[in-house]
Amino acid sequence: MPTPILMPALSPTMEEGTLAKWHVKEGDEVHSGDVIAEIETDKATMEVEAVDEGRIGKLLVAEGTENVPVNQPIALLLGEGETAEALKEAAAPVAPPPSPPPSAPKEAAAVESKIRTASPAPRPAEPAAQAARPAEAGRIFASPLARRIAKEKGVDLAAIEGSGPRGRIVKADVEAAKPGMVTRRPAPLAAAPGAPAPAIDPRAFYEKGSYDEIALDSMRRTIARRLTQAMQEIPHFYLTVDCQLDELLRIRKDLNAKSEGDVKLSVNDFVIRAAALALMKVPDVNVSFAGNALLRHHHADIGIAVALEHGLITPIIRAAETKGLAEISAEARELAERAREKKLKPDEFEGGSFSISNLGMFGIKHFTAVINPPQAAIIAVGRGEERPVVRNGKVEVATMMTVTMSCDHRAIDGALGARFLEAFKAFVEYPPSMLL
Incomplete structure (x- = not known):
């Protein structure tokens, strides 16, 4: 077939x-x-x-x-x-299930009502492999090539859980198996629920013809769904700190002047490096909330928000704590370019352990960002600007940058978030510590 x-x-x-x-x-x-x-x-x-x-x-x-x-x-x-x-x-079309006889609508309604009463909560979905291979059918779903290789190797297909669509066994599954070996694959992640429609339809307030209705594309629909889910499910709280940039700007200028290649460091490159090192210093912030556990990540996989024409995406710099400023700068630029061309692979923007959203280049001084699941924190970075500051009773002018951290309160408490920002601020204000 x-x-x-x-x-x-x-x-x-x-x-x-x-x-x-x-x-x-x-x-x-x-x-x-x-x-x-x-x-x-x-x-x-x-x-x-x-x-x-x-x-x-x-x-x-x-x-x-x-x-x-x-x-x-x-x-x-x-x-x-x-x-x-x-x-x-x-x-060949699949025959539809028989409908109840017309003479018994009341009985059918009564049965349906009893079922609803007896089962108020939906049953959990069966694993994909079980749903694809029902026991009553007794059929093993495998590709013809997988069957041939299994026969040659003497592998029992019944002992393999397939990684193909709907649990189908494919060539790679059989090649990885040994006779009598049972292979396992992780359960698929559940898809996020659809974002609810607004409680009030704004069309009711405006005369038809006084506006243009622009249909949402797939990216904007996904953003709407995921951000609605994030704000509904994640208890956000916010912490704000001001960082002095004068030393960072001086070192950045010196490094760029001495650079022989095309790499020109930006303030955001320093911010990424500082965040990565701060996550290593305060590892309890580098986590994801998993219901009955916290996942503490081994590396600082940092997503950087990139604005696209009709939305945004957060490509990820993996293990950013292991990379120098020049490498971070080159990788961030390359990821951003491919993001705008929609050429990123899923593993380049899915997951991550922390995110940075920087609107300083637009003149924004302060803002808050929505946490990007499955992460537990994100920092919103404002512009660096000259401000009056008081030191030892005297008013001085310094270049300051406001950073606001959004935290998932299920995983990060206020004192823990404050410790992270303290470490982050120390790296930003004394950049030589990032170069060690």
Whole structure:
């Protein structure tokens, strides 16, 4: 029977995507690893590789189709020895479940009411592998290539949990298995719930024709959903500190003057480095709240907010504590450029342990930022500006920068957040400590 090629979930939060381009046509032979399509998500455009060998029997979704749900079949792959006749069987419609007889609507309503009363809470969803391979069917879902390799290696397919769509066993699963070995894969992350519609529809307050209605694209819908979820689920609190920048600006000027390459350090590069070192000094801030546990991260994986035309994205500098200012500067610039071109891979913007949002270049002095799940903190960085400060009873002028930290109170208490900002401020105000 033809193997369905499904719309892949290219990130834990992806629910739908746009099939931007096919790299194959009906009748083409494909092998594992061949690029078969390009998929656009709200954040990036990515190539999709084949996981099985075979021949493209039918393309079910046309190029340019938007809002294709994850796990919807987008093509059918014919296996070894299968002909186009097999496509008819695959395309046969599934019979709908029988409806209750018209003579018993009251009885059906009563049964439905009893079910609701007896089961007020929904049952947890079955693992993907179990849902894809129901016990009553007794069928093992595996690609033809995986079956052939399993037979040659003497591997029992029943002992393998597949990593393919809907728990299907693919070539890589069999190659990684040993006879009698049971392989495990982590349970998929649950998708974030959709953002609720506003309680008050603003259209009711304005005369039709007095405004233009602009439909939300996939990026703005995702931002709306995730930020609504973050503000509803994460108890935010805020801490603010002022950092003096005069020494940092002097050192930055000297380093840029002596730089022989194209790298020119920005204030934000120093901020990233200072935040990374502060996370290592106060590791209890470098965490994620996981319900019944805190995940303390080994590295400072710092997301940097990048403004796009219709939204924003936070590409991540991994293990930033291990990188010098020049390396951070080059990587931040390269990530930002690819982010604007929608060329980032999911692992370059998903996850992270901490974020920085800097609006200083727009003249913003102070603001607060929304925490980016699954992280537990973010700092909002304002512009550096000359301000009067009092030292030893005298008024002096210094270049100051206001930084506000948003904390997840489930994971970070006020004193802990204050210790982090104290460490961060010390690094910013004495930059030589960052270079050690």
